[in-house]
Amino acid sequence: MTSGPYSDDTAPLAHSDVLVLDYLAALWAAGDDLDPDLRDELMTTVADYIAMRRAAGGEPADDPSLILRRLGAPEALAAAARRGRMPAHLRRPAPLPA
Template sequence: MSTAPLAHTDVIVLDYLAALWAQSEDLSPQQRDELMTTVADYIAARRAAASSPLEDATAIVQRLGPPEALVSAVRRGQLPPHVRLPALFAPPLPPLPAQQAGVAEYTAVGMLTAGAFFLPVVSPVAGMLLASASPHFTPADKAVGWTLTAGSAALGAVLTLFFATLPFHTGAALLLIYLAMCTGAFAAGMSLLNSLRRRGQGR
């Protein structure tokens, strides 16, 4: 027989089981054995649980609760639910089904494409704000969208300043500025639309 001293954690567990045994002396032999076996199995399962195992014996016995509380529960005819082993090994919850893109996502695409030609800059920026709040677009999708939208607006501003310095203005200059402000936003909208289609095909 080994004479090595017990580890501190083993002492805590043995002291708890001893206290539980002393508290349960008025139970029937069958109830007492079932209680002791259940608690011992609980402690072993907690230490070896695949999910969030507990090595600290003090934490385990604290979760069990005072021995007198467990014995009192057995006298009433039922162990507390948290001591039952199936709770330790409950099957993982099934993943939530992926939600399909809704009104907000397609509204954002519309504001970036059609909306850009009716209300340049303002409509695309509003569309990108909608897209940025949506979980259906990846960070990369949003970064590309903002880059194209902001770049388009910046190009329009640069062209406006450039033509303002010229001594004359033509309709072609205004059309070029208009197209510059719309094209990047339209490309951003199409990029987001393609992303939604890819996600839809992947489900």
């Protein structure tokens, strides 16, 4: 058995994954006062958006910072959800650059 932070079947996260997880954690914290169902919907929608954009290959896969900037501050997304509307760019993702 391996001692330490990693077992034999896990690897350290890539820096790009850490950026995404930090963003999602900040979004979770910003939506602390949301109804649990709305918070779950917001988290799922944002996580799916990030995954879709990363898989599309428009931006470098190892640098999701453009995607995260396009999403805006986690606090702004939570505030929009609080007002009862999901931001339009999450409903209709911006077209990928040619």
